[in-house]
Amino acid sequence: MPDSELYELTERYRPEFPIFRLATYLNSCSLGALSGRSRAALMEFADLWDRRGASAWYERWLGACDELRGAFARLVGADASETALAPSISAALSSIVSAIDFGVRPKVVTTDLDFPTVIYQFLARRDLGVEVMVLRSPDGVSVPLESFAEALDERTALVATSHVYFTTGAIQDVAGLARLAHEQGALCLIDAYQSTGQLPVDARELGVDFLLSGALKWLLGGAGLAYVYVRGRLIEGLKPTAVSWFGVENQFGFDPNAFELRGDARRFELGTPAVPTVYTALAGLELVEEIGVERIRRRVSSLTEHLLERAVAAGFAVRGAADPEERSGIVMIEHREPAAAVQRLMDAGVIVDHRPGAVRISPHFYNTTEDSEKAIRILVG
Numbered sequence: 001m002p003d004s005e006l007y008e009l010t011e012r013y014r015p016e017f018p019i020f021r022l023a024t025y026l027n028s029c030s031l032g033a034l035s036g037r038s039r040a041a042l043m044e045f046a047d048l049w050d051r052r053g054a055s056a057w058y059e060r061w062l063g064a065c066d067e068l069r070g071a072f073a074r075l076v077g078a079d080a081s082e083t084a085l086a087p088s089i090s091a092a093l094s095s096i097v098s099a100i101d102f103g104v105r106p107k108v109v110t111t112d113l114d115f116p117t118v119i120y121q122f123l124a125r126r127d128l129g130v131e132v133m134v135l136r137s138p139d140g141v142s143v144p145l146e147s148f149a150e151a152l153d154e155r156t157a158l159v160a161t162s163h164v165y166f167t168t169g170a171i172q173d174v175a176g177l178a179r180l181a182h183e184q185g186a187l188c189l190i191d192a193y194q195s196t197g198q199l200p201v202d203a204r205e206l207g208v209d210f211l212l213s214g215a216l217k218w219l220l221g222g223a224g225l226a227y228v229y230v231r232g233r234l235i236e237g238l239k240p241t242a243v244s245w246f247g248v249e250n251q252f253g254f255d256p257n258a259f260e261l262r263g264d265a266r267r268f269e270l271g272t273p274a275v276p277t278v279y280t281a282l283a284g285l286e287l288v289e290e291i292g293v294e295r296i297r298r299r300v301s302s303l304t305e306h307l308l309e310r311a312v313a314a315g316f317a318v319r320g321a322a323d324p325e326e327r328s329g330i331v332m333i334e335h336r337e338p339a340a341a342v343q344r345l346m347d348a349g350v351i352v353d354h355r356p357g358a359v360r361i362s363p364h365f366y367n368t369t370e371d372s373e374k375a376i377r378i379l380v381g
């Protein structure tokens with residue numbers, strides 16, 4: 001697809017995001033921008049709450065939860081029965097990890113580039129015998145597949161890592177990782193929070209056992225909901241001990257003595273979901289589906305490469321994968337005082353973020369090359 005067509009995509013969809021009337025927004029890996037559609041959906045939720053009160057649960061809200069599970073399933077090439085909603089990635093992890101038997105296989109392999117909440121799940125269980133192996137990235141950008149191959153063995157229960165590293169934007173070879181894990185009889189859990197919505201993700205094709213994401217970032221749905229995929233064949237054998245009434249058969253039987261986990265991935269659900277976010281998240285997924293993730297990937301790649309080029313030309317060092325195929329829409333520009341630089345950008349109407357030692361800029365399909373150029377201009381000072 002030529003660049004002009006990708007630019008037309010931006011031109012068409014950018015007006016749906018009012019923030020661009022006020023600011024240059026380049027921070028989608030923290031929080032996707034609010035669209036007019038999500039705002040309207042939020043108002044629809046409020047109207048129903050106002051007019052129908054609790055009857056909205058049965059008339060609309062439970063159905064909207066189903067729609068959302070279905071929309072996430074389509075996004076990641078799964079069946080709706082393999083998906084569940086959770087309050088956050090952390091909550092989803094706690095339910096999943098509670099179903100894993102670490103008795104014979106006490107080891108978990110993860111990396112020092114993963115989001116801490118993933119690693120904490122296992123560190124918190126060290127007293128229960130869980131052994132955590134945190135692989136060190138040799139270059140601070142990614143972890144070679146060979147390091148995982150060396151670490152995985154017959155004592156490993158799980159490899160838990162990211163599709164896209166939040167610290168560097170580097171894309172991991174998840175299919176290769178799942179293959180390595182399975183060769184050793186281990187399970188593969190992928191934190192795909194930073195990939196779904198900006199990269200095509202097919203959970204079955206990747207061969208992973210668990211895949212987690214959420215509404216907040218590239219999926220443009222706001223705060224309060226995470227998405228869970230569990231490989232269908234595994235579900236029956238996984239019995240979480242972190243449970244809720246949303247995860248049992250006959251939820252509305254209200255029988256305290258009848259504890260029977262649901263037969264689908266919803267056995268991992270942890271209570272009442274954030275319904276306002278169900279509405280905003282549905283609108284976000286609708287946008288992503290309408291545009292198509294393949295097209296989003298091409299647009300974000302083109303913006304990323306342009307941004308990197310401009311940053312380097314302005315004399316900055318950038319932290320990221322050497323191979324463009326392994327780069328995503330998270331650009332780390334090294335900086336001695338990133339917090340002050342981000343504040344300076346903010347004062348000039350450019351919203352970005354920082355992580356230790358770097359300014360983090362993350363363009364989505366609604367951004368333009370002019371947005372990036374403005375950010376670099378201000379960064380140069």
Ligand SMILES: Cc1ncc(COP(=O)(O)O)c(C=O)c1O
Pocket residue numbers: 087088089090091115117162166191193194214226
């Ligand atoms: C890759 C990744 N995983 C997990 C999280 C945290 O997820 P939650 O707050 O839903 O537990 C974040 C948050 O920014 C993230 O970037």
